[in-house]
Amino acid sequence: MEIKSIEHPTLKVPYEVLNKKFRTTQKTLDKEISLLQTAATELEKGLDNSPSVGNITKLLDGVIERLNVLKRKAEESIENELKYANVCKKRLEHIKQNVTNTASLHKSPNMRMEEDDEHSNESQIAIAAANQWKKIRLNRLIVEHFLRLGYYDTAEILANRSGIRDITNIDIFQVSREVEKDLAQHNTTKCILWCIDNKSKLRKINSDIEFKLRQQEFIELIRKGERLNAVKHAQKFFPAFEQDQLHEIKKAMALLAFPIDTELEPYRSMFDIKRWEELLVNFRLENYRLFQIPTQSVLSVAVQTGISALKTPQCYSANSRNINCPVCQPQISEIAEKLPFSHCAQSRLICRVTKKPLNENNHPMVLPNGFVVGELAISLITDQDGNVVCPFTNEKWSNPKIEKVYVM
């Protein structure tokens, strides 16, 4: 079952968003309700203590006001939850299409095209539908791969062009795109907001990203020559992390004593501007962890296993290269270099001339020079005068001895 093995992130990401929306909704509801309760209690007190019409009108008006706010907020936020529940549903429907297509491949046909002897018309239709699904899957995987590498524009163009935006995580990753842009410009603001927004989840996965941001802010203050402000910054933010990050905090504090162009490690690399790039990658990875997305993209896993499943020793031998074989393409064979070969327990032979399998219907025959071709190819390599020409070496024989080969 292919979908079981590769579609986990497709569903899990919108689920995580749904779960988060649930929490925010609950928070909003509770906050609004408690405000309403306070207004209602005020009104109750008013009724008991100073029940003048004026006072009661005012208090009652307040309660109604709060009710209206509650109504609006409840509708908005539940609508939001429903939106992501529907995203999950939509993706499931898309994944299910594949299963239905594969299933209908095995159904018996009722409309036959006369000349199609290999496949019935209906199973051809099912194959076409399954292929279409695979094309969409490939585009989905590529979009996710691009998002992961930060090629947001390309991901966007591809998703819109192929109409698959809804079933990719582009919109969900819009926030992280903003954060990354901000980090690339050496700003921490948006990333800090993101940390606050996901505080409980980040704590659960033991993330140290917030500390890293605070540490970087501290370093930047020193870089700007504002050592005093740096100390204030440290007083404000570092104590919250003293349990896990004491060592890092000490290292950071020591920076106060060094000039920013120090050659001494580890302080030199702490001042390195490259740390921002690391921070960006770090954020990206933490974001994946948050959504429980694997660190390796499905595309990259699929490419590697796919190449392995196709790779044969013949891809590397000059006289058996095949221009249609992906692994024989120079670029791909470079990637393939270290990957495992496919396993082949039984000989699998095809005729080099007709590209048809060699079996009892197309018996393998050996030419005098040792090259094997299928029985069906013999007439193709025989010229008008009855001479047989080897298609590989151009050797020519008149009336050669072409013998059968038995493969067990």
Added chain:
Amino acid sequence: MEACEAVEREISKVITKFSGIKEDSSNSINELISILSLYLASLRNLEYNSKTPEQQIEELKNVIKKCKSKVQTISTEHRNSHASVSKVGKAIDRHFTQDYNNESITPYDLFESDKHIEILNQIIAEHFYRQGLNEVADSLVTESKLPPEEDIHLELFADLYQMWEAITHKNLTPALEWVTQYSSELEARHSSLEFKLRRLAYLQLLQQGVNSQAEAIAYTRAHFNKFINRFEKEIQMLMGCLIYLPSGYGDTPYDSLFSEDLWLETADSFIKESCEIVGVNKDSCLEIIVNSGCYALPALMNLKQILLKNRVSGVWVENRELPIEIDLGSEFGFRYHSVFTCPILKVPTNENNPPMRLKCGHVISKDAMHKLVRGLLLKCPYCPKESGVSEAKKIHF
């Protein structure tokens, strides 16, 4: 299927629940607002500084009490729906594997190296150029800082791909033009492509309703004549459609003719045949690789789990073989190389250990032959014949 259904069940429950809560809460809040508004209106009729009448005070107290408990219910109900939400997550985890998460099939990720990422990006860019999706490919080249490239073969394919795409968007004109241009080649191949396209064009006319009836009939007279010998039955069926034209095709035997999939299938036949005629590779390398990989993954993942349980590692060893066979041939119908696996030693042959044909015609590997030889003679392991080592011949598959 089962996996999808299980998750879908849970999701549907969540949707019903939220919709219910949304409706209930709106209703009860609306009700409260309208009751309280009535009181407010009646209070506004009274003298501003006078004391609120006792009866109203009592009634208001009751209403407020009710109001407090009602809004509390909204919160409680919403909180209780969390169980259904988390069930969705559990269903996803249970029915879909997140295995390659921590311990991947591939113990090292090739695409952690910049060089390999660059190659992969190049392959992806080529894949899009082939399809004529130049805007995607160009954007990738810019964003990933790839050197640009040009290749005539990509353009040839891109033209055909555009026609393919047009068919899937129900525009037959470019494909029909192409078919007319290559009609002699198609005829030589006994192709049914033109018929398939004409059939769709006719059906498309029918779908415009009774008004196009005359036009549809004229179309068949103009184009179906030459197909009558090969597709008599289909044409009968197509003309039969006219019976139901006024009443629609639901529940008639002709319904299946109007399925979307017929368009996809025709589009597929088009790309297959046109690529063969023009002489370009129909499949993109990336597509073949990724589809093969997705096909291989479940088996490899299962195996990995078994091996892990038995504390054996090594699903994936550099430059060795995968531990199991992934039969792409029967799944996708393609195979690019002959692999001869020695029936004695069970290893694939290579240039150092080539296949040898014994005098009797049976083939074994050279290494196997040397193991079986006694003196200068060798008995074939598959038949009673004996032959000399020198009589064995190296062959190339």
